Amino acid sequence: MTRSFSLAVVAGDGIGPEVTSQALKVLDVVSKTHDLSFSTTDYDLGARRYHATGETLPDSVLEEIRGHDAILLGAIGDPSVPSGVLERGLLLKLRFALDHYVNLRPSKLFPGVATPLGDPGDIDFVVVREGTEGPYVGNGGAIRVGTPHELATEVSINTAYGVERVVRDAFARAQARPRKKLTLVHKNNVLVHAGHLWSRTVAAVAPEFPDVTVDYLHVDAATIFLVTDPARFDVIVTDNLFGDILTDLAAAITGGIGLAASGNVNPDRTTPSMFEPVHGSAPDIAGQSKADPTAAILSGALLLEHLGVPEAAAQITAAVEADIAARGSAPRSTEEVGEAIAQSVTDLGAAEGVP
Amino acid sequence: MTRSFSLAVVAGDGIGPEVTSQALKVLDVVSKTHDLSFSTTDYDLGARRYHATGETLPDSVLEEIRGHDAILLGAIGDPSVPSGVLERGLLLKLRFALDHYVNLRPSKLFPGVATPLGDPGDIDFVVVREGTEGPYVGNGGAIRVGTPHELATEVSINTAYGVERVVRDAFARAQARPRKKLTLVHKNNVLVHAGHLWSRTVAAVAPEFPDVTVDYLHVDAATIFLVTDPARFDVIVTDNLFGDILTDLAAAITGGIGLAASGNVNPDRTTPSMFEPVHGSAPDIAGQSKADPTAAILSGALLLEHLGVPEAAAQITAAVEADIAARGSAPRSTEEVGEAIAQSVTDLGAAEGVP
Ligand SMILES: CC(C)[C@H](C(=O)O)[C@@H](O)C(=O)O
Ligand SMILES: CC(C)[C@H](C(=O)O)[C@@H](O)C(=O)O
Numbered sequence: 001m002t003r004s005f006s007l008a009v010v011a012g013d014g015i016g017p018e019v020t021s022q023a024l025k026v027l028d029v030v031s032k033t034h035d036l037s038f039s040t041t042d043y044d045l046g047a048r049r050y051h052a053t054g055e056t057l058p059d060s061v062l063e064e065i066r067g068h069d070a071i072l073l074g075a076i077g078d079p080s081v082p083s084g085v086l087e088r089g090l091l092l093k094l095r096f097a098l099d100h101y102v103n104l105r106p107s108k109l110f111p112g113v114a115t116p117l118g119d120p121g122d123i124d125f126v127v128v129r130e131g132t133e134g135p136y137v138g139n140g141g142a143i144r145v146g147t148p149h150e151l152a153t154e155v156s157i158n159t160a161y162g163v164e165r166v167v168r169d170a171f172a173r174a175q176a177r178p179r180k181k182l183t184l185v186h187k188n189n190v191l192v193h194a195g196h197l198w199s200r201t202v203a204a205v206a207p208e209f210p211d212v213t214v215d216y217l218h219v220d221a222a223t224i225f226l227v228t229d230p231a232r233f234d235v236i237v238t239d240n241l242f243g244d245i246l247t248d249l250a251a252a253i254t255g256g257i258g259l260a261a262s263g264n265v266n267p268d269r270t271t272p273s274m275f276e277p278v279h280g281s282a283p284d285i286a287g288q289s290k291a292d293p294t295a296a297i298l299s300g301a302l303l304l305e306h307l308g309v310p311e312a313a314a315q316i317t318a319a320v321e322a323d324i325a326a327r328g329s330a331p332r333s334t335e336e337v338g339e340a341i342a343q344s345v346t347d348l349g350a351a352e353g354v355p
Numbered sequence: 356m357t358r359s360f361s362l363a364v365v366a367g368d369g370i371g372p373e374v375t376s377q378a379l380k381v382l383d384v385v386s387k388t389h390d391l392s393f394s395t396t397d398y399d400l401g402a403r404r405y406h407a408t409g410e411t412l413p414d415s416v417l418e419e420i421r422g423h424d425a426i427l428l429g430a431i432g433d434p435s436v437p438s439g440v441l442e443r444g445l446l447l448k449l450r451f452a453l454d455h456y457v458n459l460r461p462s463k464l465f466p467g468v469a470t471p472l473g474d475p476g477d478i479d480f481v482v483v484r485e486g487t488e489g490p491y492v493g494n495g496g497a498i499r500v501g502t503p504h505e506l507a508t509e510v511s512i513n514t515a516y517g518v519e520r521v522v523r524d525a526f527a528r529a530q531a532r533p534r535k536k537l538t539l540v541h542k543n544n545v546l547v548h549a550g551h552l553w554s555r556t557v558a559a560v561a562p563e564f565p566d567v568t569v570d571y572l573h574v575d576a577a578t579i580f581l582v583t584d585p586a587r588f589d590v591i592v593t594d595n596l597f598g599d600i601l602t603d604l605a606a607a608i609t610g611g612i613g614l615a616a617s618g619n620v621n622p623d624r625t626t627p628s629m630f631e632p633v634h635g636s637a638p639d640i641a642g643q644s645k646a647d648p649t650a651a652i653l654s655g656a657l658l659l660e661h662l663g664v665p666e667a668a669a670q671i672t673a674a675v676e677a678d679i680a681a682r683g684s685a686p687r688s689t690e691e692v693g694e695a696i697a698q699s700v701t702d703l704g705a706a707e708g709v710p
Contacts, residue, residue, distance in 0.1 A: 077544065083554075084547035092545070116582045118473040135490075135511070140548040146555070150515035152548040156490070160505035187596070189432065190447070192439035193495040193507040199438075200501070220603035227471045227582060227607050241542070245600060248575035252582045 004037040005307055008068040008272065010094075013046040013086070014281025015291035015334075016074025022293035022338025023072060023300040026316060029342045030304070033349030034312040041068065045090055047078035056089030062097055070303050071098075071274035074296065075281035088138060095131050098271040100264035101162065102169050103129035103240070104302065105247040105278060107230075112325040113255035121231035123254055126177075128170035128235060129243025131264055133162040134194075136240040158194040158239070163201045169267055170237035171209040181213045181234035185222045185242055198239065223249060251278050258292030259324075261299040263306060273306050275299040289333040294320055297341055315352075319344035359392040360662055363423040363627065365449075368401040368441070369636025370646035370689075371429025377648035377693025378427060378655040381671060384697045385659070388704030389667040396423065400445055402433035411444030417452055425658050426453075426629035429651065430636035443493060450486050453626040455619035456517065457524050458484035458595070459657065460602040460633060462585075467680040468610035476586035478609055481532075483525040483590060484598025486619055488517040489549075491595040513549040513594070518556045524622055525592035526564040536568045536589035540577045540597055553594065578604060606633050613647030614679075616654040618661060628661050630654040644688040649675055652696055674699035 009024070011017035024040065031038055043065065049055055065071060076091040077083075095103070109115060109123035133156075140154035167184075174182040184202045188195025199216065206214050217225065219242045225232055226249050238246060251260035260278035277295030285291055298320055304313035322344045323337070332340070364379070366372040379395065386393055398420065404410055420426060431446040432438075450458070464470060464478035488511075495509035522539075529537040539557045543550025554571065561569050572580065574597045580587055581604050593601060606615035615633035632650030640646055653675055659668035677699045678692070687695070 083544045084550070087544040088547065116472050116474070118471060135509075136545055140511075140546065142548040142552065144515075145552075148515050148519075150552055152513045152552040154490075154511040154513075154546045154549045156495075156509040156511070158507045158509075160499075160503050164503075187599075189438045189442040190491055190596075190599075191495065191509045192443065193497040194509045195438070197497065197500075197505055197507040220599050223578065223600055223604040224607040224612065227604065228611070241545075244542075244545075244575050245578055249578040249582065249604070252579040256583070257579065 002035050002037050003309070004039065005069040006067070007038055007040045008043055008065040008071045009040050010043045010045050010071060011074040012076045012281065013078045014075055014283045014286040016046070016076070016281055018287070018289065018291050018334045019277060019293040019296035020072060020074040022334060023296040025338050026297045026319075026342050026345060027300045027304075029345045030312045030315055030349075033315070033345070033352070034309060036309060036312065046076055046086060047081050050081055050086060056086060057093045062093070065094070066098070066271060068272045070272050070307060072300065072303060073274055073276035075277065075279065077281045079283055092136060092138070094274060095264050098264075098274065099266050100131045100274060101166050102265040102267055103131035103243060104263040104265050105129060105243070105250065106261065107247070107250040107254045109254045110259070110321050110324045112327065113259065115253055115255060117227060117230070117253055120253065121229070123230045125230070125233035125250070126173065126235055127243055127247050127250060128166060128173060128237045129247060130162065130166045130238070130240050133158050134240035156191070156194055156241075158197050160197065160201065163198055164205065167198075167201050167205050167237055168208075170235055171205055171212055174212045174235040175209050177234055179234040180211055181215075183222075183233060183236045184214070184216045185219050185236055185238040185246065186216075187219050187242070189218060194239070202237070219245070222246060226250060226253060247278055257295065259294050259298070261295050261302055263299070263302040265306060273303075275303040275306070289335060291334050293334050293338045294324070294341070297338065315345055315348050316341075318348055357390050357392050358664070359394065360424040361422070362393055362395045363398055363420040363426045364395050365398045365400050365426060366429040367431045367636065368433045369430055369638045369641040371401070371431070371636055373642070373644065373646050373689045374632060374648040374651035375427060375429035377689060378651040380693050381652045381674075381697050381700060382655045382659075384700045385667045385670055385704075388670070388700070388707070389664060391664060391667060401431055401441060402436050405436055405441060411441060412448045417448070420449070421453070421626060423627045425627050425662060427655065427658060428629055428631035430632065430634065432636045434638055447491060447493070449629060450619050453619075453629065454621050455486045455629060456521050457620040457622055458486035458598060459618040459620050460484060460598070460605065461616065462602070462605040462609045464609045465614070465676050465679045467682065468614065470608055470610060472582060472585070472608055475608065476584070478585045480585070480588035480605070481528060481590055482598055482602050482605060483521060483528060483592045484602060485517065485521045485593070485595050488513050489595035511546070511549055511596075513552050515552065515556065518553055519560065522553075522556050522560050522592055523563075525590055526560055526567055529567045529590040530564050532589055534589040535566055536570075538577075538588060538591045539569070539571045540574050540591055540593040540601065541571075542574050542597070544573060549594070557592070574600070577601060581605060581608060602633055612650065614649050614653070616650050616657055618654070618657040620661060630658040630661070644690060646689050648689050648693045649679075649696070652693065670700055670703050671696075673703055
């Protein structure tokens with residue numbers, strides 16, 4: 001029986017459309033060997049629409065998107081638009097409106113991938129970044145703007161409700177992994193109110209997961225360990241802003257943001273979850289077929305996992321691993337990488353005996 | 356003519372006292388070859404005092420400290436004290452009360468130092484971290500603590516006055532360096548109010564320093580470049596929290612926090628500036644003579660530079676470089692490292708013909 005899924009596709013700005021089309025190609029190929037069918041709706045959102053209409057994410061479009069099974073997103077942001085307008089008005093609006101409280105960012109050093117670390121060890125961890133609170137809530141303001149008396153604030157908002165649900169999700173993910181280790185990252189010696197809420201919540205939830213080992217690192221110390229001993233990490237749970245910072249660093253040590261996938265997940269499944277590469281719109285290389293679509297393709301794998309088709313997800317991941325291992329130093333175009341991975345998916349499907 | 360300086364010494368917790376005494380030893384040795392004299396006052400502050408009296412930094416002690424030419428600090432923080440009590444009540448209280456708005460953190464990869472990066476390149480930059488604003492102001496709170504309805508906030512406060520003075524200081528430092536490059540690091544696509552204040556301020560001050568090249572990075576991207584291309588940085592100016600995170604990472608790529616020195620500087624010289632290693636109190640190795648005192652010793656060099664004795668500062672730095680280049684893999688005690696650097700300072704003084 002064919003399983004059918006509806007996808008809202010927000011290709012977005014810069015390299016977004018290029019990498020998204022490769023992700024869709026790979027999803028299409030894998031759908032054949034797993035009896036899946038995807039219907040896609042393209043949403044023209046981002047810089048072009050903003051310039052044409054002044055809109056970032058109209059409520060009616062948000063409601064349409066809400067009707068899909070999942071969202072595939074490319075990248076948002078363009079230098080022609082004031083910094084923050086599209087990020088806050090589109091990307092973060094989607095994450096917040098759809099209550100994507102688990103921002104899931106796996107980091108794995110695939111065999112054959114170049115890393116800036118001299119002796120990386122065995123890197124395989126996942127960051128569970130809170131997605132709907134913290135300094136990202138947009139609760140800031142400014143007075144006397146542009147005068148010598150300007151004052152600007154940013155308010156980090158943290159609730160027991162919000163922290164507990166993401167902490168519980170992170171514990172469950174840690175429990176499902178072989179090493180069963182959870183590291184809370186915060187800065188509870190300075191941001192004492194938010195930090196202690198996080199620490200107390202982890203301590204309170206821990207007894208429900210007695211087989212999970214728990215430790216704590218300040219965010220500054222965590223960046224040190226990410227470069228000196230990244231193999232120490234299994235699951236990291238952290239706040240929205242710290243998660244943003246740590247996952248770019250995590251991507252850098254595992255071969256770069258060209259390979260880093262992410263999911264903005266609502267584990268309650270009351271809204272569509274959204275899958276996107278960790279990288280941004282990279283306007284400097286947009287339209288030149290230079291972007292590496294691997295992160296977008298791996299985001300497609302996370303999407304399949306979330307939709308309950310882990311075999312198909314694993315096939316994409318295996319195809320990516322095979323492609324990475326075979327990568328030489330010669331540059332390939334965005335299409336060439338996508339094509340190679342799609343071909344590898346097909347080959348793997350054939351090897352499994354699926355026509 | 357002998358120049359005399361009064362130093363307030365806050366050795367603090369954990370390894371603080373061990374590393375501070377080595378820093379003082381080196382200052383003593385260098386004073387002989389440069390006709391300096393230091394009078395020191397020890398302040399017993401930190402965990403022991405807190406447990407004995409409940410005090411972190413009594414106002415009367417703060418006023419005494421204020422009467423000195425500079426402060427040498429070891430490390431603050433102990434697991435026996437709730438996280439944040441000593442950090443907020445002592446370390447940050449000193450930084451804020453003494454208006455240390457320039458938190459100066461140089462990062463240099465000395466020849467011979469092991470780095471986790473495979474191909475580090477020529478790392479030599481300085482982070483100018485704002486020290487009196489941002490999310491560090493302590494302007495947060497919580498309601499319904501310990502209930503399912505707990506809400507905790509942290510407020511980042513940023514003023515034109517506060518941002519402009521540190522930005523101007525950073526520009527001046529960039530101008531004084533050969534490469535004359537300044538990188539603003541923030542997250543102005545999310546923290547739009549604070550971020551745009553920073554961006555506008557940099558743009559407004561830039562014309563005063565026409566020979567300084569300016570660029571901007573989001574904090575997440577900055578962590579990537581710190582591991583993939585750290586040589587791109589010359590002077591970084593950034594907010595208090597981002598600076599905290601970036602400088603631990605910067606320390607990690609240049610040999611670890613055992614080598615990273617810092618100054619909490621009031622460039623207006625209306626209060627004593629404070630010099631301390633970037634590392635913390637490391638309670639796990641305290642009292643075992645295992646701590647590397649190099650960061651504390653280099654903090655002494657920053658202190659001398661601030662007090663207007665750059666020749667003496669340079670001599671300490673040269674002695675540290677010589678010691679590092681000669682370091683084998685055999686572990687040395689805290690005293691042995693301090694002794695070796697002190698000896699090297701003496702040798703350098705003799706080479707310069709000073710008895
Ligand atoms: C583009 C930006 C708003 C976004 C974020 O800060 O979350 C990005 O950096 C990411 O990590 O997905
Ligand atoms: C101990 C802590 C409060 C401090 C900070 O966060 O500033 C430390 O990490 C530092 O960088 O000096």
